[in-house]
Structure formats: structure tokens, C-alpha cells
Amino acid sequence: MRPDMTPAAAAERSDAARNRERLLLAARDLIEEGGVAALTMDRLAERAGVGKGTVFRRFGSRAGLMLTLLDDSEAAFQARFLFGPPPLGPGAPPLDRLLAFGAERIAYVVEYGDLVLAAGHAARGRFEVPAVALWNRHVEMLLREAGFRSPEPWLMAGSLTATLDPERLLHLIRQHGVTTERLAVSWRDLVTRVVMAT
Amino acid sequence: MRPDMTPAAAAERSDAARNRERLLLAARDLIEEGGVAALTMDRLAERAGVGKGTVFRRFGSRAGLMLTLLDDSEAAFQARFLFGPPPLGPGAPPLDRLLAFGAERIAYVVEYGDLVLAAGHAARGRFEVPAVALWNRHVEMLLREAGFRSPEPWLMAGSLTATLDPERLLHLIRQHGVTTERLAVSWRDLVTRVVMAT
DNA sequence: AATACAACCGGACCGTGGTCCGTTTAGTCT
DNA sequence: AGACTAAACGGACCACGGTCCGGTTGTATT
Numbered sequence: 001m002r003p004d005m006t007p008a009a010a011a012e013r014s015d016a017a018r019n020r021e022r023l024l025l026a027a028r029d030l031i032e033e034g035g036v037a038a039l040t041m042d043r044l045a046e047r048a049g050v051g052k053g054t055v056f057r058r059f060g061s062r063a064g065l066m067l068t069l070l071d072d073s074e075a076a077f078q079a080r081f082l083f084g085p086p087p088l089g090p091g092a093p094p095l096d097r098l099l100a101f102g103a104e105r106i107a108y109v110v111e112y113g114d115l116v117l118a119a120g121h122a123a124r125g126r127f128e129v130p131a132v133a134l135w136n137r138h139v140e141m142l143l144r145e146a147g148f149r150s151p152e153p154w155l156m157a158g159s160l161t162a163t164l165d166p167e168r169l170l171h172l173i174r175q176h177g178v179t180t181e182r183l184a185v186s187w188r189d190l191v192t193r194v195v196m197a198t
Numbered sequence: 199m200r201p202d203m204t205p206a207a208a209a210e211r212s213d214a215a216r217n218r219e220r221l222l223l224a225a226r227d228l229i230e231e232g233g234v235a236a237l238t239m240d241r242l243a244e245r246a247g248v249g250k251g252t253v254f255r256r257f258g259s260r261a262g263l264m265l266t267l268l269d270d271s272e273a274a275f276q277a278r279f280l281f282g283p284p285p286l287g288p289g290a291p292p293l294d295r296l297l298a299f300g301a302e303r304i305a306y307v308v309e310y311g312d313l314v315l316a317a318g319h320a321a322r323g324r325f326e327v328p329a330v331a332l333w334n335r336h337v338e339m340l341l342r343e344a345g346f347r348s349p350e351p352w353l354m355a356g357s358l359t360a361t362l363d364p365e366r367l368l369h370l371i372r373q374h375g376v377t378t379e380r381l382a383v384s385w386r387d388l389v390t391r392v393v394m395a396t
Numbered sequence: 397a398a399t400a401c402a403a404c405c406g407g408a409c410c411g412t413g414g415t416c417c418g419t420t421t422a423g424t425c426t
Numbered sequence: 427a428g429a430c431t432a433a434a435c436g437g438a439c440c441a442c443g444g445t446c447c448g449g450t451t452g453t454a455t456t
Contacts, residue, residue: 011403013402013403013404015403015404015405016403016404016405019404019405045406045407050405050406051405051406051407052406052407052408053404053405053406053407054404054405054406057404057405
């Protein structure tokens with residue numbers, strides 16, 4: 001192993017790194033050209049000038065690729081509600097943070113639409129994704145801070161985040177013309193009722 | 199058109215009816231033998247002694263087939279919360295009916311597990327299913343009867359039913375060992391808070 | 397520079413859900 | 427009975443996601 005590399009990265013061969021770059025680039029190209037639906041694993045491999053096996057070696061599955069594509073924005077989102085400025089980040093009253101969390105999540109889903117949808121179509125189900133667990137813990141924490149008392153705050157947190165399911169949100173927006181504002185208001189209504197009733 | 203047939207049925211040819219019987223029979227056989235995963239459209243066609251095109255003509259898609267398989271039990275469920283005895287059916291206080299609805303839905307999802315999951319994997323999304331719209335309206339009505347006042351009772355009803363998403367419920371049960379009792383309690387907690395806070 | 401090996405690569409291959417269209421057949425009309 | 431037609435049929439065909447494994451290549455070691 002090279003002495004100058006971080007132990008966390010744990011050795012990625014140069015050709016592997018180059019191919020990953022190529023693949024991500026080609027993936028964004030394809031999506032830009034024809035939407036998420038146009039991103040086929042075969043086409044991606046061909047476009048990147050790489051074998052199909054390589055694609056699956058890198059990303060595991062189509063959903064995994066989508067997750068990787070969302071990696072940056074997802075990390076940014078997490079950073080904002082964990083360490084960012086109020087009312088989303090720490091410093092604001094917990095109820096305000098909860099409301100901001102919902103609103104931001106809705107905006108995120110709207111922005112990345114089909115990409116989020118495709119990322120959710122994982123074989124092992126959309127609840128195994130680490131990010132989902134993180135949101136749950138975050139909401140659970142905020143509930144506790146807001147004075148929420150109940151035998152199962154974790155289940156309640158899960159119920160609340162289930163409300164933000166991307167497929168549901170996008171269905172309401174695209175098929176029923178519901179605006180993001182109304183969705184945010186609905187989230188506010190739900191959360192305030194749940195918290196207030198303590 | 200034959201004069202003695204009901205206009206609603208609108209003419210189904212005898213060979214079509216016979217093949218549908220065969221297909222449903224074969225489908226249940228395959229599931230009994232190897233679970234829902236063993237039910238492949240190819241295998242189903244072969245087992246039923248029918249062409250593949252016929253299968254898709256009948257059911258449209260795999261999800262459509264699953265929906266048909268669930269048809270009887272789903273209709274029974276609907277009949278129970280629409281016309282059945284209290285507390286699920288009419289006659290009981292609306293809050294009790296809401297709690298019963300959640301508990302019964304959880305039990306239903308547990309009972310039919312993978313079948314419900316497969317039925318949800320429709321191409322057009324799991325929110326287009328007519329039954330889902332019916333549940334929403336039902337919950338909305340009960341909310342109103344329970345004195346729930348809000349600008350958007352329909353969205354609130356959708357949020358509540360989103361909580362009962364089969365994939366979520368089964369994930370909690372199978373991956374986290376959550377009992378159906380705890381799920382029912384969680385539903386009760388959520389719904390009572392939402393209704394009480396009026 | 398030569399060696400050795402783990403990691404990586406490619407693309408043939410598979411099973412799946414879904415479509416297409418030429419052929420067959422049930423029901424009706426004369 | 428015979429002809430006619432709309433409906434139903436069947437299975438070859440397609441695109442896709444995903445797997446497998448023999449060959450290749452980067453990297454560390456000597």
C-alpha cells in the first residue's frame with residue numbers, strides 16, 4: 001500500500017478511479033439528454049466505454065448508482081440539518097426545526113424527483129438505506145426535545161417520515177396538482193398536532 | 199349479445215372465462231408451492247397451459263395479477279369497514295372506528311405479506327390503485343366526524359394512511375421484530391394525537 | 397527488471413416482465 | 427348450416443437488470 005494514502009480510503013486502483021469518473025460523467029450526460037428513464041445500465045456501460053460488469057462492480061445495482069448520484073446533495077442536506085444555521089440546524093426550538101426539516105425534505109424531493117424515485121427502487125427495499133435511518137433518529141431526537149412523551153418515540157418518528165415518502169409526494173404534486181406549499185402546511189399541521197398533544 | 203347476460207359483465211367469451219379460472223388456480227398453486235417469488239409470468243402461463251400473451255391480456259401486469267388475487271379479501275375488508283359491525287363499521291364513535299381501521303389494516307398486511315408487496319410494485323405507482331383512494335376518503339370522513347378541523351383534511355388523511363404503507367410495516371416486523379401490537383399502539387398514539395388536538 | 401498476486405475488467409449469458417401481430421375461435425346473423 | 431367478425435389466443439421477440447468467470451492490469455515486493 002502506498003504510504004501517503006488515507007487508511008480510510010483503503011486503496012482504490014487508479015484504473016478503477018478513472019472508470020468511476022467516466023461512469024458518473026456518462027450517467028449525468030444520459031440523464032441530461034433523456035431523463036432518468038434513459039439511463040440504462042447497458043447504455044451507461046457503452047457510453048462510458050466500459051464493460052457492464054464494471055458498472056455493477058462499482059455501484060451494485062441501478063438503485064445504488066442513483067444513490068451515488070445523489071450522494072453530494074444528500075450529504076449537503078444532512079450537513080444542513082445537523083450543523084447548519086437555524087431554523088433547520090441546531091439553535092432553533094425543536095418544533096421549528098421539525099417544520100423546517102419537512103419543508104426542506106419536500107423541496108429536496110421535488111428538486112431531484114425521478115432520481116430519488118429510482119434510488120428507492122432497491123431490491124432490498126427503500127428502508128435499508130442508511131440515510132433513512134438517520135432521518136428517523138433526527139426526527140426522534142427533535143420530538144424528544146420538543147417534550148414529546150410516548151412509549152415509542154422511534155415508531156412515531158418513523159410514522160412522521162413515512163409521510164414524506166417521495167412516491168407519495170410526487171404523486172400528489174404531479175397527479176393532483178398539489179403545491180409544495182400545501183404539502184409543507186400539511187406537514188406543519190401534522191407535526192404540531194403530534195407535538196402539542198403532549 | 200345474449201339477452202340473458204347482465205349488462206355490467208359486458209360479454210366475456212367462454213374460453214376467456216375458462217382461461218381466467220385456470221390462471222387463477224395455477225397462480226395460487228405456484229404461490230402455495232414456492233411463495234410469491236415463485237410466481238413468474240412465464241411459469242404461470244406454462245402451468246395454466248396458456249400462452250403468455252393471454253396472461254397479460256387478462257391481468258395487464260404482474261401487479262395486476264396480484265391485485266386480482268387479493269380481490270376477494272380486499273372486497274371483504276372494504277365491506278367490513280363500510281357496512282360491518284362496530285367498532286370497524288358504522289355505529290361506533292369515529293375515533294374508535296379510526297383505531298379499528300388501522301389495527302385491521304395492519305393485520306391484513308401481515309396476513310397477505312408478500313402478495314400485498316408485489317401488488318404495490320405497479321408500473322404506474324402504488325397510489326393509483328382504487329382501493330387506496332377509497333381508504334383515504336374513508337379516513338377523511340372519519341376525521342371529519344371526529345370533529346377534525348383543518349384546511350386540508352384530505353391531505354391529512356393521506357398522511358395517516360401513508361403511515362400504514364405495507365413495505366414499512368413489513369420492514370418493521372421482519373427486520374426489527376416489531377409486533378403487530380406495537381404497530382397498532384403506535385397508530386393509536388398518532389391518530390388520537392391528531393384528532394385530540396382539534 | 398522480474399515476479400507475484402490481488403483487484404479489476406469485459407462481455408457473454410440468464411431470467412424476468414412486457415409487447416406484438418399473425419392465427420384461431422366463439423358467438424351471431426342470415 | 428354457412429358465413430362473418432370481433433374477441434381471444436399463443437409464443438416469438440425485446441429490453442432490461444443482474445450474474446459469472448476467464449483474461450488482464452496495476453501495484454507492491456524482491
